[in-house]
Amino acid sequence: MISEVMWNFELYFSSDWKFLAICLSFNSANSKFFCLWCQVSKYDQGNDWKIDKKIENFQEYPGHHKKPLFYMISLDKWVLDKLHLLLYIWDRLWCLVLAELKEFNQFDDICRDEIVKEMDRIGVNFQFWLEKSNTWNYTSLVGDDKKKVLKNFNFKRIFPPLRAKAIQELWDRFYQVYLNL
Numbered sequence: 001m002i003s004e005v006m007w008n009f010e011l012y013f014s015s016d017w018k019f020l021a022i023c024l025s026f027n028s029a030n031s032k033f034f035c036l037w038c039q040v041s042k043y044d045q046g047n048d049w050k051i052d053k054k055i056e057n058f059q060e061y062p063g064h065h066k067k068p069l070f071y072m073i074s075l076d077k078w079v080l081d082k083l084h085l086l087l088y089i090w091d092r093l094w095c096l097v098l099a100e101l102k103e104f105n106q107f108d109d110i111c112r113d114e115i116v117k118e119m120d121r122i123g124v125n126f127q128f129w130l131e132k133s134n135t136w137n138y139t140s141l142v143g144d145d146k147k148k149v150l151k152n153f154n155f156k157r158i159f160p161p162l163r164a165k166a167i168q169e170l171w172d173r174f175y176q177v178y179l180n181l
Helices: 017-023 055-060 082-103 109-121 143-152 161-180
Strands: 013-015 078-080 128-130 136-138
Touching (some): 082 143, 143 161
Antiparallel strands (some): 128 136
């Protein structure tokens, strides 16, 4: 109570995954149980999951080895920050795009040139180059450029129409989740 006014607070906690894991006394990101919010194992990824842990009984969940540092904050109030979510998920989505192009032998000079032109169209400085190890590398993008690509990249320039549509829908849905945070 301050000056006869009762203030009610709802506590939230946000940081990157590593600091959240430390505060929750949790295993590492490459362990069998890696999710801070649910009980899914790395072998069950892709199955339906939901936030289903409670701080009060953290010992019941695999992956936790001590009482969380901020035990008074309910686990559904621990929030991953938007920046790290964007950076990590975007990197995974982009790697999947390039992996699919390579898998179907489409990652050639013409395709790389189309990607560079599309990046230029949306205002992102982007290049590919061949390393001495005979592997292709590319420009590492910062958060604002990643958002531009996420929002504006036209996958029809590098994929057949149906595949481009499916990839675009995935990217659009992630962008909507990002905006809703």
